[in-house]
Amino acid sequence: xxxxxxxxxxxxxxxxxxxxxxxxxxxxxxxxxxxxxxxxxxxxxxxxxxxxxxxxxxxxxxxxxxxxxxxxxxxxxxxxxxxxxxxxxxxxxxxxxxxxxxxxxxxxxxxxxxxxxxxxxxxxxxxxxxxxxxxxxxxxxxxxxxxxxxxxxxxxxxxxxxxxxxxxxxxxxxxxxxxxxxxxxxxxxxxxxxxxxxxxxxxxxxxxxxxxxxxxxxxxxxxxxxxxxxxxxxxxxxxxxxxxxxxxxxxxxxxxxxxxxxxxxxxxxxxxxxxxxxxxxxxxxxxxxxxxxxxxxxxxxxxxxxxxxxxxxxxxxxxxxxxxxxxxxxxxxxxxxxxxxxxxxxxxxxxxxxxxxxxxxxxxxxxxxx
Amino acid sequence: xxxxxxxxxxxxxxxxxxxxxxxxxxxxxxxxxxxxxxxxxxxxxxxxxxxxxxxxxxxxxxxxxxxxxxxxxxxxxxxxxxxxxxxxxxxxxxxxxxxxxxxxxxxxxxxxxxxxxxxxxxxxxxxxxxxxxxxxxxxxxxxxxxxxxxxxxxxxxxxxxxxxxxxxxxxxxxxxxxxxxxxxxxxxxxxxxxxxxxxxxxxxxxxxx
Numbered sequence: 001x002x003x004x005x006x007x008x009x010x011x012x013x014x015x016x017x018x019x020x021x022x023x024x025x026x027x028x029x030x031x032x033x034x035x036x037x038x039x040x041x042x043x044x045x046x047x048x049x050x051x052x053x054x055x056x057x058x059x060x061x062x063x064x065x066x067x068x069x070x071x072x073x074x075x076x077x078x079x080x081x082x083x084x085x086x087x088x089x090x091x092x093x094x095x096x097x098x099x100x101x102x103x104x105x106x107x108x109x110x111x112x113x114x115x116x117x118x119x120x121x122x123x124x125x126x127x128x129x130x131x132x133x134x135x136x137x138x139x140x141x142x143x144x145x146x147x148x149x150x151x152x153x154x155x156x157x158x159x160x161x162x163x164x165x166x167x168x169x170x171x172x173x174x175x176x177x178x179x180x181x182x183x184x185x186x187x188x189x190x191x192x193x194x195x196x197x198x199x200x201x202x203x204x205x206x207x208x209x210x211x212x213x214x215x216x217x218x219x220x221x222x223x224x225x226x227x228x229x230x231x232x233x234x235x236x237x238x239x240x241x242x243x244x245x246x247x248x249x250x251x252x253x254x255x256x257x258x259x260x261x262x263x264x265x266x267x268x269x270x271x272x273x274x275x276x277x278x279x280x281x282x283x284x285x286x287x288x289x290x291x292x293x294x295x296x297x298x299x300x301x302x303x304x305x306x307x308x309x310x311x312x313x314x315x316x317x318x319x320x321x322x323x324x325x326x327x328x329x330x331x332x333x334x335x336x337x338x339x340x341x342x343x344x345x346x347x348x349x350x351x352x353x354x355x356x357x358x359x360x361x362x363x364x365x366x367x368x369x370x
Numbered sequence: 371x372x373x374x375x376x377x378x379x380x381x382x383x384x385x386x387x388x389x390x391x392x393x394x395x396x397x398x399x400x401x402x403x404x405x406x407x408x409x410x411x412x413x414x415x416x417x418x419x420x421x422x423x424x425x426x427x428x429x430x431x432x433x434x435x436x437x438x439x440x441x442x443x444x445x446x447x448x449x450x451x452x453x454x455x456x457x458x459x460x461x462x463x464x465x466x467x468x469x470x471x472x473x474x475x476x477x478x479x480x481x482x483x484x485x486x487x488x489x490x491x492x493x494x495x496x497x498x499x500x501x502x503x504x505x506x507x508x509x510x511x512x513x514x515x516x517x518x519x520x521x522x523x524x525x526x527x528x529x530x531x532x533x534x535x536x537x538x539x540x541x542x543x544x545x546x547x548x549x550x551x552x553x554x555x556x557x558x559x560x561x562x563x564x565x566x567x568x569x570x571x572x573x574x575x576x577x578x579x
Contacts, residue, residue, distance in 0.1 A: 032396040112395045119392050126561070133565055180575070181409075183560045186567065190574035213420030214413065218575055242427045243420035247477070249484035261437050275488060282491040296556045298549060306499035307491075314552045315559030321572055329571050337562045344554055 023092045025106035028077060033112025035079040040092055043101055047071060048094035053078070056089045059107070063091055082110045121366060133336035140332030148334055153292055153310035154323050157191065160290050161198045164265035170205035171195065172264040174255060174280065176271020176295065177248055180214040183318070184296045188271035189222050190321035191294075195268060196226035200235035208241040209258060211251050216243045252276040256283045269293040269308070270317060273300045281307035294320065377570035384568040424449070448476075513540055 028035040038053065048071050054063035055078065066080055082088065088110070092103040140146060164171045173195055175188040192208065199206040206223065210216035220241045227236040244254045256279065259267070267284040269277065270293065277293070277300040284291050285307055293304035294312030304311045312320060315337070322330035351362040387405065390398040428442035452472060459467030502508040519525030520537025566572035 030394050032394050032399045034396070114393055114395050116392055116394045123392055129558070129561055130565060133562065137571075183563050186572070186575050187563060190572070193574050213416035213418075213423070216420060216423060217416060221576070222574065239427055239430060243423040245424075246420075247481065249481040250477070253480070253484050257438070257441075275485060278491045278495060279484065279487055282495055296560070298552060298556070301552070303495065306495040313555075315555035318559035318563045321563075321566075321574060327571075330566065333562050333566050333571065337558045340558050340561075341554065344558075 023090060023103040023106045025088075025090045025108035027108055027111050030113055030116040030118055033084040034082045034110055035077055036082060036088060036090070036108045036110050037075065037077050038090060038092070038106070039075040040103060042071075042074065043094050046096060046099070048096045048101075050095050052093040052095060054091040054093070056091075057086065059089050059105075061089075063089070084110050084112055086110075129336065129340050132339050133333050136332040136336040136339070137329050138332075140328035140335075143328075146328065146331045146335050148319075148323060148331055151312065151316050151319065151323060153294060153312040153316065154191075154320050156290075156292060156310045157194065157324070158198065160266040160268075160292055161195060161202065161204065163290055164199075165202040165204045167265045169265035170207050170262055171199055171266045171268070172255075172259065172262070172284075172289070173206060173208045173268040174271070175208065175210065175215055175219060176269070176273050177211040177251060177276065178215075178272025179212055180218055182272045184270075184272045185215060187294075187317045187320060189218060190324065191268065191270050192219060193222050193226045194324045196223040197230045200227040200230035200232045203232075203235065205237070206240060207258065207262065207264065209244045209251070209255050210242065211244065211246050211248075213243050216241060248274065248276055252279050255280055259283050259287045259289070263287055264289050267291045269295070269304065270312070270320075271295065273297055273304075278303035278307060284308075373573075373576075376576050377573070380576075381568050381570065384564070388568075421449070448472075516540060 023038060023040045025036055025038050028037045040051075042048070050071060051069040051073055052065055053067040053069065053076055055066045056063040066078055067076055069076060078088075078090075086109065087107055089105055089107050091105045094101045094103070136146075161171060173192055175192060176182070176185055178185045180186075196206055198204075208216075208219050208223065210219055220238060223241050224233075224236045224238075227233050244251050259280075260283065264284075264287070267280075267289045269280060269284075269291070273280075273293075273295045274297060277295065277297075281291060281293060281304055291308040292310045292312075293308040294317035295301060295304065296314050296317055298314070301311065301313050305313075319334055319337075322334045347362065354360065354362045383405070386401060390402050425446065428445050430436075431439045431442040432446075452469065455461075455467060455469035455472060459465075459469050461467065461469050463470060496514070500507070500511045500514050502511050516533060517537045517540055519528070520533040520535070525533040525537075563572065567575070
């Protein structure tokens with residue numbers, strides 16, 4: 001009898017320590033299908049040298065090794081030629097030099113999801129915001145008077161164009177170094193349209209250097225249409241809306257050279273800017289130009305504030321189109337933005353108060369939406 | 371029709387890509403990938419238009435002998451050499467071709483030089499911005515002084531750790547609060563702009579009024 005105990009103990013020792021928990025295999029949540037997420041806990045005693053992940057299409061096998069993982073791995077995502085809707089069976093073997101231990105097998109069926117649950121909060125807020133916006137547009141259509149606070153930078157656009165006209169110098173408009181798909185670049189086109197219309201009316205030269213050819217093509221169309229709208233199609237000069245380069249600093253060097261040669265009376269920097277923002281704005285300052293800037297790039301706003309006469313900060317750049325057009329529909333969207341901001345501020349205050357008072361109710365509310 | 375069709379196409383593309391953001395299914399992922407490929411194809415064609423614009427603008431400068439027209443010759447020669455180096459030589463890193471030689475020995479040093487100018491421009495801009503002309507600019511000056519002193523070993527030694535603590539507080543509390551406020555505004559502004567474009571209210575990008 002003691003011999004049986006000894007043999008049992010030796011067998012147990014060779015078999016290795018039991019794992020703390022079994023192998024868990026689940027369909028990877030919120031994915032495009034074809035993947036299974038495996039997770040496990042390390043053996044309760046002893047450190048394995050490696051883990052072998054085995055997979056079979058039927059429970060009886062045969063099982064093929066799909067991955068050999070280091071001892072530190074406690075999860076694995078299997079995406080190797082899996083078919084959605086077909087069950088897969090997994091085995092995991094923890095191996096050391098003297099022992100190996102097989103985890104209980106697990107089964108999972110990979111599936112593609114039609115909705116990303118992690119983005120539920122974004123969806124709820126997006127739908128809510130769109131609803132508020134449509135409501136405000138509806139009110140604006142019915143003649144509701146909407147007040148929009150004056151924005152100094154936008155108010156100064158006409159003044160800056162007038163100054164250039166009086167001085168007989170050109171105006172430089174830099175639509176950023178972002179692609180045409182950037183929201184900030186689209187916002188810049190709006191202001192460009194306004195500036196081009198005014199310069200066409202006053203007969204002032206407008207220079208628009210571009211980093212991307214796509215941006216150049218749109219800028220050319222915007223300037224041309226504005227000249228036509230101003231009743232002066234001959235004011236459009238294609239050579240003044242040109243492509244420079246898509247490289248950041250060569251573009252900066254080219255624009256700086258342009259500023260020092262042409263000495264524009266007014267510089268507009270509107271759109272997406274990065275490290276070149278201050279180099280451009282300081283050169284413009286040294287050239288004696290009045291400067292209006294606007295960007296949604298948070299790190300560049302302080303540079304523009306320091307070096308330019310007027311700066312449109314973040315959302316003010318997007319508000320420019322509504323502000324300049326004075327179109328009730330566009331103003332309605334600005335009001336919707338204000339309401340959404342009010343809701344966000346209310347949530348921030350409520351969350352801060354709740355957490356200060358020891359309650360996580362607001363956090364849990366957002367978790368429920370999630 | 372000339373206006374309605376682009377607005378409809380914009381709405382359709384924006385709507386499909388918005389839905390794609392919430393749907394992880396492979397079919398929608400393929401829609402996103404295909405749209406990206408189309409974007410790249412269109413981008414290639416626009417590069418040709420860009421090069422034409424560049425050449426035309428510089429040739430005009432040379433013809434008219436405009437100010438500093440000599441640099442335009444360098445630009446045209448640089449363009450021709452780069453294109454030739456890319457077409458007839460290797461563009462792989464470490465290949466030793468003329469294309470990579472120009473990239474490593476001409477473009478990179480020039481770009482680094484331009485970037486390094488930023489240090490001097492920061493100094494000159496800071497000199498103007500930090501003048502104590504009003505109560506607000508005095509606060510800005512003091513905040514900047516504390517942050518600068520808190521970020522150098524001398525400030526730490528001078529104040530026995532007080533300046534770094536003040537600098538950290540300024541950066542982590544009022545600075546982060548202001549940044550988040552601006553970010554919330556930017557986020558809502560972007561969403562609002564995107565909806566305006568989708569609904570055809572904002573048409574400036576298609577030269578609309």
